[in-house]
Amino acid sequence: MGDPVVVDRYPLELTVNGRRVRREVPGSRTLLECLRGDLRLTGTNLACDTGDCGACTVLVDGRPATACLILALDVDGAEVTTIEGLAARWHVRSHDRPPALHPVQQGFLEEGGAQCGFCTAGMIMAAAGLLEATPEPSEIEIRAGLEGNLCRCTGYVKIIRAVQLAAERMRVARREA
Amino acid sequence: VSPSKGRLGTRESAGLAGAAASPPPARPFRVIGTRVAKLDAVEKVTGAVQYLPDLELPGMVWGKILRTRVPHARITRIDTSRAEALPGVLGVVTGRNVAQRPFWPSRLTSCAASVTRSPPWPPRPRRSRRRRAG
Numbered sequence: 001m002g003d004p005v006v007v008d009r010y011p012l013e014l015t016v017n018g019r020r021v022r023r024e025v026p027g028s029r030t031l032l033e034c035l036r037g038d039l040r041l042t043g044t045n046l047a048c049d050t051g052d053c054g055a056c057t058v059l060v061d062g063r064p065a066t067a068c069l070i071l072a073l074d075v076d077g078a079e080v081t082t083i084e085g086l087a088a089r090w091h092v093r094s095h096d097r098p099p100a101l102h103p104v105q106q107g108f109l110e111e112g113g114a115q116c117g118f119c120t121a122g123m124i125m126a127a128a129g130l131l132e133a134t135p136e137p138s139e140i141e142i143r144a145g146l147e148g149n150l151c152r153c154t155g156y157v158k159i160i161r162a163v164q165l166a167a168e169r170m171r172v173a174r175r176e177a
Numbered sequence: 178v179s180p181s182k183g184r185l186g187t188r189e190s191a192g193l194a195g196a197a198a199s200p201p202p203a204r205p206f207r208v209i210g211t212r213v214a215k216l217d218a219v220e221k222v223t224g225a226v227q228y229l230p231d232l233e234l235p236g237m238v239w240g241k242i243l244r245t246r247v248p249h250a251r252i253t254r255i256d257t258s259r260a261e262a263l264p265g266v267l268g269v270v271t272g273r274n275v276a277q278r279p280f281w282p283s284r285l286t287s288c289a290a291s292v293t294r295s296p297p298w299p300p301r302p303r304r305s306r307r308r309r310a311g
Contacts, residue, residue, distance in 0.1 A: 036231075041224075042224075042227070042228075042230075042231035043223070043224020043225065043226075044224065045228065045230075046230065082224070083223065083224030084223070084224050087223075101223070105222040105223060106222075108218075108221075108222045109214055109218045109222050110214065112214075112215070112218075113222075114215070114221040115215075117217070117220075117226050121224045124222060
């Protein structure tokens with residue numbers, strides 16, 4: 001009675017946005033808590049905390065995943081990309097100097113794909129993951145790729161246009177490279 | 178299509194009107210008909226935007242709400258001693274250590290508690306059958 005609660009911590013090693021990080025974390029810590037709390041990367045948002053809304057989507061080893069449903073220790077050793085590191089990821093793939101924005105970010109900016117912005121980081125990460133797996137998606141493939149991400153502002157049309165614009169620009173950039 | 182209507186519409190429709198009635202050439206607008214990025218769009222697409230849960234202020238403390246596991250229950254006693262003894266806990270707030278300022282439903286019930294018989298809350302179904310029948 002009255003004793004402090006002792007929580008076991010375990011070593012965790014991740015590569016987050018190209019940077020190797022080591023932490024000791026409790027077994028119950030989610031990847032999202034780890035990113036937002038331990039690493040102060042608050043661009044990834046916490047909304048439903050049950051994997052329904054997609055606001056916490058990040059890339060784990062290049063594939064979109066809802067960080068709220070993943071225990072950090074389950075992805076020990078993984079390479080994680082968040083919205084903060086997305087532009088640099090595009091840079092690694094095709095440019096000499098890092099651009100300020102990934103083409104998907106630029107697309108959302110130009111097409112008005114971001115309104116209140118709360119779903120935007122997750123939406124952009126899901127779209128970026130989609131374009132890595134499917135570089136030239138049809139509209140249906142874009143919709144399917146973003147089906148796990150909810151947006152209550154835009155009505156999705158501008159988001160889909162943003163992804164189409166990004167896909168087109170990335171296609172041109174690849175051809176020029 | 179009248180020239181004035183053409184000017185209100187898009188440039189394309191103004192062009193169509195021009196073919197028929199040659200209105201003055203549409204003046205290029207600086208904002209209307211152009212794409213204007215939202216002022217905070219860059220913050221939003223880069224994740225730099227700060228929402229309330231992202232803020233951390235000097236001296237900020239964290240709170241946690243403990244909810245009942247029993248619906249519609251009456252609180253008889255809350256033992257906060259173990260929670261207060263935990264390291265780092267600044268305080269435990271219950272109904273006992275906040276000022277009681279009853280508002281709408283709870284105010285009604287607290288007034289009714291002294292008179293009792295029929296509590297005004299929850300409201301009972303109105304009997305209006307007789308009036309409707311007449």
